[in-house]
Amino acid sequence: MRIAMVGDEFVPDMGGVPLYTLGLSTALAKLGAEPVIITHAHQGQTERDEFHGIEVRRLRGFVVPCLNRAVSPALAHRLHTHLKFDGFDVVHGQDVHSSMALLSIILAHRRMIPSVLTCHSVRGSLGAWRVVYQPITLIVKRADGILAVSEAARELYIGLGVLDTKVKVIPNGVDLSLFNPNVDGSAIRAQLGIGQDPLVATAIRLIKRKGPRYLIDAFDRVLQAIPNVKLAIAGQG
Template identity: 30%
Template sequence: MRVLSISTLYPNEHTPNFGVFVERQMQAVAKRGDVDLTLVNPIGLPPFPLSLHPRYRQLRDLPEREHRSGVNVLRPRFSLLPMVGARFNAGAIVRAVLPLVRRLHAEQKFNLVDAQFFHPDGYAAVRIAAVLGLPVSIKARGADIQHWGRQRATAAQVRKAGRRATGLLAVSNGLIDDMTALGMPREKITLHRTGLDADLFRPYDRRLCRDQLGLPRDKPVLATVGALIPRKGQRYAIEALAKLPGAILLIAGKGDDEAMLHRLAAQLGVAERVRFLGAVPHAELPVLLNAADVLVLPSSSEGLANAWVEALACGTPVVTTPIPGAQELITDPDWGRLVPRDGSAIAAAVSALLAERSSPERVQEAVAGMSWQANAAALVEHWRRLAGA
């Protein structure tokens, strides 16, 4: 079976953590050997003079073709209008990608078009699939439905993509509910959770991990992992820290909230107990997660956060909000607590977990059976069903 997958979320040498979960999934698909996979990773570049910004200069210099960790990756460029052009991105991707895929399809026909994110990938995929006369699958992961599916500029495209697709995937049942609320047919949607590299994300010696990071062995350590944006809620983790004397908070990630978070830590008198680590390479996250006693991620919305899954696999319990994906995953008090976005509530939940100290093996049970191999098998089965292959 030949599959054309479109994903604007995909790592490269300059942004190695961007969409790393898509790359892990596609690597597992490629390793199976029963799918001829072509991954199209459209790169958005703004017009001059914005194109001179260092971020875009790096993207412009990426190779247009790359065999990356077993996956053939193609990177056509499309015109991007940062901040204001979201409604135009899908159309720009179609114009950039269609000539390329038409040529590839003429050389050897694809069986299916796949999109790994609903916006802008999904709407672009249904338009390209219509031209090629192929079935199309779109996967929903969280913000693509919960944010772009509600934005005035993009909501209509998200709804159209969901209605026109042959089949849909979602990482949680709560996200399926959100999709049906937008008018997408529930019978089209299949639950497809994330995967896990259990060889990498597993319990390590906590004392050695703390030594490696220069952390004291005798102090409570909290960690939060994710982009520094309002939706992830790192500010509430800092507020909780102020109510946990002696505890240390590790913040892994980059984003627009960073300056505000530094100011908040200073205002609350905890700046010396907050460590901003920047973007931590994915392969180094197990050391961070094992060094921590608790992962704190007070998100306002998620599909099924990879950070939850990876922390639990390391034997580290999670404190997050009672959003649907978390309610489905964290169903045992040994695995974590679901509390409001409130510093006092988070601090109380962390204190309870520190007092109970469930074993890492007990916490690991939350993600038993999750793997990228199982994820890839379910994905390929879904593709075959849609393509009749």
């Protein structure tokens, strides 16, 4: 089964979507599928690449730098060509906020290729955001299935009129080779000067929407109960 994994964000972009796309593609390949990641090209990148054994196609076209979103008719034509001629059995759009992912759903619908779209996050509750989400929802409804990483994301799209039978909640998985309490972490503890003190750690993108301030504020209460506990926050932003 050939699967087109389409989205605007992929390595070296940072964030959850690139890691999700890579992790899911790697897992699908182990199951015998043939995932192909299709994204837009940054300056200096080759059009065809391979990352961790997964084929990556980087399409050229205009990208809005501050949004990291492709808005190029030329790129749209290239994406259509790939989906039309490369024998894909399924199209998987990565993130409802991605112009390339949404375009892939439109193109898949036109070509009668089964499609699924992942909702990685929500920008806020409905209300003022309804104006933003309403046109997106018109495209979302064309997908054969919607994957929501949380119940909040599922409820958002059901509230916008997407059939509840279309929306399935599949939380993000964890790579136990990277995040495993049984792995010896003494080297990094020594590097950070933590020793054997209790440790709370998180790896996130350091932006307001991820809420790191709530963890920092709440940690005062943890310190009251466990005075020698340490907090480690890893990420960029």
